Amino acid sequence: MDIRRDRLLLGALAAGGAYTLVTTFTPSLRFAYRSPSLHLVVETAAGLVALLAAYLVAGRLREGPRLDDLLLAYSLALCGGGSLFLAAIPVAAESEMLDRFSTWAPFGARLLGAAALALAAFAPGRPLRSRVSLMLLSWLAAAVTLAAIAALTASLTGRLPLPVPPGLDPRSSYVPHVVGPTGVLVGQLASVVFFALASVGFARRSRQGDELLAWFAAGSVLAALASVHYLLFPSLYSEWLYTGDFLRLGFFVLLLTGAAREIHSFWHAREEAAVLVERHRIARDLHDGLAQELAYIAVEGRSLGRERSSPKLLELAASADRALGEARRAIAALSEPLDQPVALLLAQAAEEVTSRSGLRLTLILAEDVDVPPTAREDLVRIVREAVTNAARHSGGESVAVQLADGSDVRVRIIDGGAGFDPDTVSEGFGLASMRARAEALGGALRIRSAPGRGTEVEVVLPSSRFAS
Numbered sequence: 001m002d003i004r005r006d007r008l009l010l011g012a013l014a015a016g017g018a019y020t021l022v023t024t025f026t027p028s029l030r031f032a033y034r035s036p037s038l039h040l041v042v043e044t045a046a047g048l049v050a051l052l053a054a055y056l057v058a059g060r061l062r063e064g065p066r067l068d069d070l071l072l073a074y075s076l077a078l079c080g081g082g083s084l085f086l087a088a089i090p091v092a093a094e095s096e097m098l099d100r101f102s103t104w105a106p107f108g109a110r111l112l113g114a115a116a117l118a119l120a121a122f123a124p125g126r127p128l129r130s131r132v133s134l135m136l137l138s139w140l141a142a143a144v145t146l147a148a149i150a151a152l153t154a155s156l157t158g159r160l161p162l163p164v165p166p167g168l169d170p171r172s173s174y175v176p177h178v179v180g181p182t183g184v185l186v187g188q189l190a191s192v193v194f195f196a197l198a199s200v201g202f203a204r205r206s207r208q209g210d211e212l213l214a215w216f217a218a219g220s221v222l223a224a225l226a227s228v229h230y231l232l233f234p235s236l237y238s239e240w241l242y243t244g245d246f247l248r249l250g251f252f253v254l255l256l257t258g259a260a261r262e263i264h265s266f267w268h269a270r271e272e273a274a275v276l277v278e279r280h281r282i283a284r285d286l287h288d289g290l291a292q293e294l295a296y297i298a299v300e301g302r303s304l305g306r307e308r309s310s311p312k313l314l315e316l317a318a319s320a321d322r323a324l325g326e327a328r329r330a331i332a333a334l335s336e337p338l339d340q341p342v343a344l345l346l347a348q349a350a351e352e353v354t355s356r357s358g359l360r361l362t363l364i365l366a367e368d369v370d371v372p373p374t375a376r377e378d379l380v381r382i383v384r385e386a387v388t389n390a391a392r393h394s395g396g397e398s399v400a401v402q403l404a405d406g407s408d409v410r411v412r413i414i415d416g417g418a419g420f421d422p423d424t425v426s427e428g429f430g431l432a433s434m435r436a437r438a439e440a441l442g443g444a445l446r447i448r449s450a451p452g453r454g455t456e457v458e459v460v461l462p463s464s465r466f467a468s
Contacts, residue, residue, distance in 0.1 A: 009203055012218035012254065016225040016247060023243045024232065032240045039241045042249055043106075047084025049252040050076050054142075056259035057212075058135040063266070065134045068123040072216075073135065075116035076255065077142035082109025086150060104160055105153040109146060111187050114194035114227075117220065121201025178232060188231040195224035211265070215258025223251040272373075283334035286327055294324040329384075333377060342376045343367050343403055346411070349384045350401045357391035359415075362400040369405040371461070378437040379411055379459065382445075385430050386457040390415035394455060409443075409461040419449045434459075 023029050054076035060069045087106035128134060153160070161181045178185065202217035229244030301317030304310070329352075336345070343365035354361040371379070383401060390399045394417020402412040431447070434457070438445040443461035 008218045012221045016222045032242050035241045042245045043083050043087045046249050046252050047080045049256050050080025053255040053259045061134040065128040066125045068125045071120035071123050073138035075113050079113035081146045082106045100157050108149045114191045118194040118197040121198040191227035192224050195220045212258045212262045219251040219254035222247045279334040283331045286331050291327045294320050345380050346383050349380045350387050353387040360398040365403040366405050375441050382434045386413035411459040413457045416454045419451050419453045422447050
């Protein structure tokens with residue numbers, strides 16, 4: 001269960017529910033306020049936001065065309081087009097016939113959009129094969145549906161009943177009035193059901209890792225509550241602004257936010273893929289160039305040093321061996337996937353050092369800790385340096401590496417060696433390098449040691465630095 005996504009859904013439910021209760025039971029608040037201009041602004045904003053969200057969602061069809069995404073794009077385009085072309089544009093006309101059109105036509109578009117959204121929530125995510133652009137297909141289907149709704153409504157305008165009882169004034173909307181034509185009441189109730197079903201379906205599917213659907217689930221909650229508001233007081237007045245309109249606008253804003261985050265995640269993934277390709281290229285160049293030359297220097301240096309009994313040449317060969325080891329570690333790091341768990345990388349780094357030094361290694365690593373790739377690389381280098389120092393200077397037989405997560409990410413390297421007095425020992429290059437890496441990540445490096453009690457190196461990084 002993703003706690004963050006559940007909080008988003010529960011937050012929308014709590015906010016929308018509180019808004020509904022306050023509106024219903026506060027005597028000074030009404031369900032409707034006369035403001036033709038503000039009503040026009042809300043309808044236009046809702047339409048534009050819905051169409052933008054539809055466009056962003058339709059972009060998923062380019063990456064992997066699926067039936068559920070096609071229905072999502074269609075339903076949003078239908079809702080957005082209904083608000084913009086069937087409500088906002090005709091609302092300025094003062095003809096009674098157009099007034100009926102601008103109330104019934106958007107109502108039909110919203111009802112069909114809600115039904116399509118519920119279908120999208122439960123539609124299988126199977127791939128689609130089509131020779132035409134599915135993005136274009138979703139927009140064309142929505143346009144044809146809107147045209148059919150407009151034509152049908154225009155042909156029936158003279159016979160359509162008044163959307164609300166003639167004697168009911170919106171200024172009396174201090175209390176609920178569940179009245180109106182049966183078709184309107186059934187339609188509003190159906191919208192509540194459709195949006196509620198959509199919320200359940202999207203919430204269930206979002207647990208499979210699709211963040212966009214979590215935003216759709218939360219938005220569908222607001223849309224269902226908006227339909228409840230429209231049911232509590234007749235809402236098909238074109239010159240009045242309703243409390244449900246703000247919930248409907250909030251629905252579209254949540255969808256747009258989710259779609260925008262989806263686009264951001266897509267480009268971030270593209271960037272990571274490009275970085276990985278470049279890392280592999282650098283790794284190949286290092287392997288075929290630098291590593292080969294260092295290996296040649298090491299082999300020839302040892303051979304010449306033995307032939308001539310030259311300590312300097314043997315020392316040069318040993319230095320080349322160490323440089324070759326660093327090059328190979330760099331090649332390995334560059335070749336690793338960017339999403340490898342930090343716990344695995346720390347374990348590999350510590351085991352690499354202890355396997356050569358003979359130290360006994362204890363690993364206590366939380367597997368669910370997640371940090372960005374750059375931070376993972378710095379933490380690996382800090383652990384490798386700290387374990388190397390323990391092998392060279394502690395005089396102990398064991399070392400422990402710990403990784404824990406809470407309010408902070410904490411990495412500890414603890415050896416069972418002789419220890420030292422930090423106040424009397426100068427900070428060498430290795431320790432200064434570890435401290436600089438920790439501070440570059442927004443954290444801190446702490447050294448705890450005493451003669452006869454071993455040494456603990458702790459890196460503390462604030463988790464807030466890595467919050468997505």
